[in-house]
Amino acid sequence: MNRKYNVYLVSDSTGETLDRIFLSLKSQFSNFDYEKKEFAFVRTEQQVDKIIKECVELDNSLILYTIVETKLAKYIANQSEKNNVPCFGILGNLILSFSKLLNQKAIHKPSAQHVLDDDYYKRIEAIQFTMTHDDGKKVDDIDNADVILLGVSRTSKTPTSIYLANRGYKTINIPLVIDQKIPPNLNSNTKACVIGLVADPERLADIRRNRVAIMNEHQIKDYTNLDFIKKELNDSKKLFKKNNWPIIDVTRRSVEETAASILKIIEIKKHK
DSSP states (O other): OOOEEEEEEEESSOSHHHHHHHHHHHTTOTTOEEEEEEEOSOOSHHHHHHHHHHHHHSTTEEEEEEOOSHHHHHHHHHHHHHTTOOEEESSHHHHHHHHHHHTSOOOOOTTGGGOOOHHHHHHHHHHHHHHHTGGGSOOTTGGGOSEEEEESTTSSHHHHHHHHHHTTOOEEEEEOOTTOOOOTTOSTTOSSEEEEEEOOHHHHHHHHHHHHHHHTOTTOOGGGOHHHHHHHHHHHHHHHHHTTOOEEEOTTOOHHHHHHHHHHHHHHHHTO
16 A cells, blocks of 8 residues: 655745646656645744644655755755655755856845746736637737637637746637638738647547536537537648648647647747
């Protein structure tokens, strides 16, 4: 029987970075049974002491931390070692290595990545733009977009758009519906990076059936019909190929993986 671990994620900021790192880490181990406990804005020794005390009281506890203030980082490492609690600093060695490489001293300032700089405001503007242009709501200013996603229903257009917006890309997503034309101002000369999203028809049918069941909309027959879905997808692929728009199959891809492929396409387009 596998052990169940109590994983303490300790951060001196929001904990978002650490949570993402842990998500990537745990995905590498198929038999990792754990309970996650998150502690954000940990900036005093007293806060660390409380966490260590709780770790000692529970079996199989371990700590992952992102603390950039040197004194506090040393304190949590020392206290963990003293109490036999496995403890792993995520950023310490990396910051030190970068400091040596760049030949400059790190500022060791918590939340330094959250400053209100130009990139921050760019992301906010992109998020607002993307929400306003979700699901084809507004398409008259297509040339203001960085990315335009096209695809039939349930091909992850909205979540992918939001992810890209959080990276600072103004994104429009437009649903493709049989017998409905795409906006006339959307063509092969569009400045934005236009990308078509497709998926396996059977997988799409399953997703749609689940949605219909949740929404209690049992009157929609064609929406979940496999032959109808195949026609939708074939028509969309013809449209993408006609306009030389790149196609991404989102079947069994996470939103992050789809977005990563889109970012690669954007980068390639920039250097053409």
